[in-house]
Amino acid sequence: VSLLLVDGREAGAIDPRDRGLAYGDGLFETVAVVDGRARFFDWHCERLESGAARLRMPAPARALLGEEIQRVAPPGRSVVKVLVTRGNGARGYRPPAEIQPRRVVAALEWPERDPSCWTRGVRVRWCRTRLGRNPALAGIKHLNRLEQVLARAEWRDESIAEGLMMDDRGLVIGGTQTNLILATAEGFVTPSLVDCGVAGVMRRAFMGWAAEQGIPVGERAVTAAEAAAARGLLLTNALIGSWPVRELDARDLEPLRCAAEFNAWLERQ
Amino acid sequence: VSLLLVDGREAGAIDPRDRGLAYGDGLFETVAVVDGRARFFDWHCERLESGAARLRMPAPARALLGEEIQRVAPPGRSVVKVLVTRGNGARGYRPPAEIQPRRVVAALEWPERDPSCWTRGVRVRWCRTRLGRNPALAGIKHLNRLEQVLARAEWRDESIAEGLMMDDRGLVIGGTQTNLILATAEGFVTPSLVDCGVAGVMRRAFMGWAAEQGIPVGERAVTAAEAAAARGLLLTNALIGSWPVRELDARDLEPLRCAAEFNAWLERQ
Numbered sequence: 028v029s030l031l032l033v034d035g036r037e038a039g040a041i042d043p044r045d046r047g048l049a050y051g052d053g054l055f056e057t058v059a060v061v062d063g064r065a066r067f068f069d070w071h072c073e074r075l076e077s078g079a080a081r082l083r084m085p086a087p088a089r090a091l092l093g094e095e096i097q098r099v100a101p102p103g104r105s106v107v108k109v110l111v112t113r114g115n116g117a118r119g120y121r122p123p124a125e126i127q128p129r130r131v132v133a134a135l136e137w138p139e140r141d142p143s144c145w146t147r148g149v150r151v152r153w154c155r156t157r158l159g160r161n162p163a164l165a166g167i168k169h170l171n172r173l174e175q176v177l178a179r180a181e182w183r184d185e186s187i188a189e190g191l192m193m194d195d196r197g198l199v200i201g202g203t204q205t206n207l208i209l210a211t212a213e214g215f216v217t218p219s220l221v222d223c224g225v226a227g228v229m230r231r232a233f234m235g236w237a238a239e240q241g242i243p244v245g246e247r248a249v250t251a252a253e254a255a256a257a258r259g260l261l262l263t264n265a266l267i268g269s270w271p272v273r274e275l276d277a278r279d280l281e282p283l284r285c286a287a288e289f290n291a292w293l294e295r296q
Numbered sequence: 297v298s299l300l301l302v303d304g305r306e307a308g309a310i311d312p313r314d315r316g317l318a319y320g321d322g323l324f325e326t327v328a329v330v331d332g333r334a335r336f337f338d339w340h341c342e343r344l345e346s347g348a349a350r351l352r353m354p355a356p357a358r359a360l361l362g363e364e365i366q367r368v369a370p371p372g373r374s375v376v377k378v379l380v381t382r383g384n385g386a387r388g389y390r391p392p393a394e395i396q397p398r399r400v401v402a403a404l405e406w407p408e409r410d411p412s413c414w415t416r417g418v419r420v421r422w423c424r425t426r427l428g429r430n431p432a433l434a435g436i437k438h439l440n441r442l443e444q445v446l447a448r449a450e451w452r453d454e455s456i457a458e459g460l461m462m463d464d465r466g467l468v469i470g471g472t473q474t475n476l477i478l479a480t481a482e483g484f485v486t487p488s489l490v491d492c493g494v495a496g497v498m499r500r501a502f503m504g505w506a507a508e509q510g511i512p513v514g515e516r517a518v519t520a521a522e523a524a525a526a527r528g529l530l531l532t533n534a535l536i537g538s539w540p541v542r543e544l545d546a547r548d549l550e551p552l553r554c555a556a557e558f559n560a561w562l563e564r565q
Contacts, residue, residue, distance in 0.1 A: 031312055040309030041317060043300055043400045048310060049379070050441035051320030057387070082442070083449060108387065110318070118326070118377065118404045120441060120448035120472055131312045135387045159428030159492070160464055163446055171440035172319035172389060173351070177432055179389035180352060195429055203389055223428070 030099040031133040035091075045129055047112025050120065051170035053129075054078040055110040059266050060100040060134075065107065066296065067265065068093060070228045075111065078167035084113045084126050092132070099134040106135040106266060112170070138266065145290055148273030148282035149188035149262065153251070154178040154203065158194045160222035168225050179203045188270065189262055191254065194223050199249045205262035206230035208244070208269070209254060210283050215244040216257075229263040232296075236289050259283035268293045299368040300402040304360075314398055316381025319389065320439035322398075323347040324379040328535050329369040329403075334376065335565065336534065337362060339497045344380065347436035353382045353395050361401070368403040375404040375535060381439070407535065414559055417542030417551035418457035418531065422520070423447040423472065427463045429491035437494050448472045457539065458531055460523065463492050468518045474531035475499035477513070477538075478523060479552050484513040485526075498532040505561050528552035537562045 033039025046052035056075055059066045072089045079086035087109075096107045110131040116123050156178035164171065178192050189202040200218050201207045206227040209216040215237050220226050234244045254260065259281055260272035268290045271282035302308025315321035325344055328335045341358045348355035365376045383396040425447035433440065447461050458471040469487050470476045475496040478485040484506055489495050503513045523529065528550055529541035537559045540551035 033312055039312070041312050041314070043302055043308070043310050043379075043402065045310070045317065046445075048314065048317045048381070049324070049439065050445050051439055052442060052445050055318070082446070106387065110312075112317070118375065118407075120444040122445060122449050133312065138387075156432055157430060159430035159433075161426060161428035161443060163425055164428075164442055169442055170318065170320055171442045173321060173433055173438055173440045174430060175389040176315075176319050176321050176391060177351070180391050 029101065029134040029136065031131065032095055032099060034130050035095060041129070041131075042115055044115045045112050046114065046116045047110070047129065047170055049116065051172070052082070052122075053110065053112030053170045054082070055108060055168055055170060057265055058096060058107045058109065060096065060105045060107050062103070063097065063100065065093065065096050067228045067232060070231055071109070071265075074168060074226065074228065075109070078169060079111070081163070081167050082113070082169065083122070085128055087111060087128070087130050095132040099132055101134060104137040106137055108133050108135060110170070140267070144188060144267070144270050146287065148271035148280075148286075150186055150274040151189050151191060151202070151260070151262070151272050151276075152182060152187050153276050154181050154190040154192045156181065156192065158192050158200050158223040160194050162222055165223050166220050166226040175203045191275075193251055197251055199251055199254045200224040202262055205264045205267070207254065208233060208261040208263060209249065209257040210259040210261070210285070211257055213245065214242050216249060217244055217246055218249045219246050227263055228265050229268060232293065233261070233263050233269060233289060236292050261286050298370065298403040298405065300400065301364055301368060303399050304364060310398070310400075311384055313384045314381050315383065315385045316379070316398065316439055318385065320441070321351070321391075322379060322381030322439045323351070324377060324437055324439060326534055327365060327376045327378065329365065329374045329376050331372070332366065332369065334362065334365050336497045336501060339500055340378070340534075343437060343495065343497065344378070347438060348380070350432070350436050351382070351438065352391070354397055356380060356397070356399050364401040368401055370403060373406040375406055377402050377404060379439070409536070413457060413536070413539050415556065417540035417549075417555075419455055419543040420458050420460060420471070420529070420531070420541050420545075421451060421456050422545050423450050423459040423461045425450065425461065427461050427469050427492040429463050431491055434492050435489050435495040444472045460544075462520055466520055468520055468523045469493040471531050474533045474536070476523070477502060477530040477532060478518065478526040479528040479530070479554070480526055482514065483511050485518060486513055486515055487518045488515050496532055497534050498537060501562065502530070502532050502538060502558060505558050530555050
């Protein structure tokens, strides 16, 4: 069993009155720890802090988080999940005047994947479950994730790596746990996240890498038809880096070679 | 401290890997217990069961829930909160193949309110926070409640009892923790909940009572302008029964007398 800290204590449990449980009133981060180093640590902290500001709750200090990630991470590669809630509350939605946030930092095994995901690419499907739009919650990684749960429950075929989700207007937002990059005639394009979706740390890294290559990444509305007709597609998240897509709903796609270039750059970070 | 059961055990705590905490992957009910009897118990169970079917997870047996509500409820009036989650999961949104749901049943104090709420009526405001629309999650009482949390955080004035919320199109859905009934020339009207909102047990009771009186209750789209111009407004929830609205954003409203009639009927149930 891997190590888990609740407010810095081992073997801690969660109070049943926690508002994270009651209302999903909190935030999380999934951090890749490689050789004892939390990859893109500052960007994970930035997103956590901007989420906390949006929800008007305190974020944990970066030094404390960094220390606890080091404490739980085993040698080698691992995943550390950080979860922060508004802490206990009385009955009712109203946030307490004095917030005592709760913090969970837990090490999880690095997920083993077929290496061909990075080279040959992955098979992807469209999800029927749509994303509701709410700019007040868009971009941040909050704990209200039932849409993703329902979408991920749509398939059991292990050879399908990810499902793409649209909002209620039919605009593509991204995968259930990944962001989407399209290669188009105008350069890279990634769906705008002003109405829904999570602004991924690896999406940010990809945009930084693309800028270094002198290739713009446009953030804008993307229709399903446009995604399906793109020259190529990439999926990104904090653990995988980037995967090219080789099949979207039984239609073959040319795996983008830039995925390998980005992943090689990522290994040097 | 009032009694709280986790899977039937006193002083139970929540496993930090619970999916209710991680994703809001679960449901809840807030039940009024009056003289040892859980009011509208079967309707609360029905909503819990329909929510569980929607989320594809098991609901607790009614007999078990009824027994645990009796165990925790103190003499007299109390509130019992029932919370059901999909239980523990590994990392990732995908629901586990074998679901071991977790159940919290907790007694809370009956909230004391100024008796004038029922007679003179309450002051109500409009919330800026909107509700995103997702028919897959509409109507059920799931644990993804950040929109209500943000809306309820908009005001601290204790003399304002409730805030009304609109969806992203500007249609009124209800209060942060209540359903809304309008009195109009065509009879009663209540906002349609096919896209968002919670189908309240007391809303259902009100519709049943109105039908007994031979007054139809139309369920349909309601604009903010229409709500503001209604002959009168009522708020309903499982604890309060119904409150007439006497003021909406500083505009006086005539408190509906039918609230008292409904509440008197409710006392006889």
